[in-house]
Amino acid sequence: MTIDPSLIRLFSAVLLISGLAFWLVGTWPLLGRSSYLAKLHGLSVSDTLGSALMLLGLLPLRPAEWPVLSLALFSLVIWNTLFGYVLGFCSRRSTAPLEAMEPPP
């Protein structure tokens, strides 16, 4: 069974364009005046989910390169998510008072 190459290109173009849309939507709030953590939520949309969509869109175009692409997908998702956690953790003292960390008496 063979799949029409133009169909594959269309499929990957849809993934790439939606990844780009995720990037724009997540990056736009960085210019606004929302709080630090609210911007971090947007970055999770663009960096993690948008980049993942783009890499998934590249896979059908370059099937021979799947080990590199899947490694990039895996490390991007892990790294971006954990970096978001590290930034959130480090901001805790200024945005969320330390008492919030203690369980109620």
Place this chain on the structure above:
Amino acid sequence: MRLRRAASWGLTTGFRLGLWLLLTADFGRFNLIVGLALAVALPRARSRLASPSLLLRSLWAVLLSIPQAYSEAVSMMLRPHRVERLTSLGGSGSSSSLVVFLEVFRITLTPLTIALGRRPDGSYLVHELGRRRGG
């Protein structure tokens, strides 16, 4: 305890071997043996071991959070989520670093929630975006 150790050993070795195979992009028998030897020879972290069923459940929860992350991202694109609040999400309370990693990853992967830290009782302090107050 032996089952836990075997599961942790197999998971670590498989993970390292998988990374090696993807990095080298060579699935030949010789490269497989080299990767396996490296995966066994590299030092291992001595951390608290989790039960295999808890590990599997945490991994499954991570997989389930991927479609949830995309649906939350789409709902963030369609409607503004401007209300911020600090909440707390329950965790398994396990002291295994791998389980804690998977739980933090699951919470932070979804765009509406970011884990900020872990309380002594095993729950997580979470920063959440919502549409309206209290909702």
